[in-house]
Amino acid sequence: MDTENKAGMEQAIRGAEGLLEMGLYTEAEAVFRRLAQEAPEQYRVWLGLARLRSRNFTQPDPNAQGLLERAAACAATVDDYTDLQQAVGSYMTLPPFSHREQVPSRMPDVEQLEKLRPISVPVSSQEAVLEAREAARLKYLKFLLVVVLVIGLPTLFIVSCSNGSNPITNALLSDREDTTEVPPPTTQVPTTEAPTEAPTEPAGCPYAPPEEMLKPGAKGESVKWVQWQLVRLGAELEVNGKFDKPTEEAVKAFQSDRGMKPDGIVGEETRKALEDAEKE
Numbered sequence: 001m002d003t004e005n006k007a008g009m010e011q012a013i014r015g016a017e018g019l020l021e022m023g024l025y026t027e028a029e030a031v032f033r034r035l036a037q038e039a040p041e042q043y044r045v046w047l048g049l050a051r052l053r054s055r056n057f058t059q060p061d062p063n064a065q066g067l068l069e070r071a072a073a074c075a076a077t078v079d080d081y082t083d084l085q086q087a088v089g090s091y092m093t094l095p096p097f098s099h100r101e102q103v104p105s106r107m108p109d110v111e112q113l114e115k116l117r118p119i120s121v122p123v124s125s126q127e128a129v130l131e132a133r134e135a136a137r138l139k140y141l142k143f144l145l146v147v148v149l150v151i152g153l154p155t156l157f158i159v160s161c162s163n164g165s166n167p168i169t170n171a172l173l174s175d176r177e178d179t180t181e182v183p184p185p186t187t188q189v190p191t192t193e194a195p196t197e198a199p200t201e202p203a204g205c206p207y208a209p210p211e212e213m214l215k216p217g218a219k220g221e222s223v224k225w226v227q228w229q230l231v232r233l234g235a236e237l238e239v240n241g242k243f244d245k246p247t248e249e250a251v252k253a254f255q256s257d258r259g260m261k262p263d264g265i266v267g268e269e270t271r272k273a274l275e276d277a278e279k280e
Contacts, residue, residue, distance in 0.1 A: 009035070013044050015133060020051050024136055028052055043080055046071035047087055057091040063211065065092050072097070205229065209275065214266040218243040226266050229274040230254060 012035060019028035029052055035045045050067035051057060057064075068084075072094045075081040081097040088094060210222035219242055227239040227247055235250040251270065252262040258273050266274075 009039050016048055041074055043071040043074035216243050216248045
């Protein structure tokens with residue numbers, strides 16, 4: 001990689017890391033996924049993806065641990081490994097620094113990473129960073145405007161009072177012996193109209209969709225997602241998180257109804273069909 005490409009890659013990585021610091025996970029995701037394809041040897045790319053999956057190491061995520069092991073394997077120097085340890089903190093214990101001699105058992109593949117949630121990024125990494133930064137800048141300007149309105153207006157009122165230019169203060173202090181009654185300020189008559197409540201959106205599936213192929217015998221939240229979708233479509237199942245025989249039969253029936261091979265396995269095609277059915 002030549003000097004110009006290295007400089008551009010470093011700029012893109014720093015921009016994506018800045019988006020993570022601000023909690024702009026959606027904007028950071030597009031940049032890090034592109035970087036995972038262009039620079040899979042950079043440990044900071046896998047560290048950023050782990051931070052993204054775990055929401056800056058505030059939520060447990062098994063995929064984040066695999067990404068951190070990939071980052072440790074890509075650490076080329078002791079300084080890289082030390083920087084990685086400091087970033088991870090107490091979230092997990094990293095494998096020992098091995099100068100790339102030992103390969104972790106769970107190294108995520110870039111193509112598999114793309115299958116977790118396919119996205120479309122028709123621009124380069126640097127252009128994506130610039131667009132994300134612009135969105136973050138607009139968000140910051142809106143926040144700054146609110147701060148100015150909240151803090152600036154009371155400050156202006158206090159300063160005007162101290163300078164004697166406030167009409168209310170002048171009326172009260174101009175002549176204390178004046179017994180002329182000042183008419184009370186008019187108050188707005190409160191309306192009896194009840195505030196309208198915003199309509200609430202219907203709740204969707206409470207479980208996360210599967211990120212890998214599910215076969216009979218599988219267990220966990222991903223199986224609950226499949227069972228929940230099948231029950232919503234009319235299947236008589238218990239949402240217990242176990243890929244048992246009734247679940248397999250329901251999957252086969254769904255596959256047959258959708259013109260797919262009824263193998264009873266929830267792969268990418270079946271998962272997408274269930275997601276499309278949920279949107280219908």
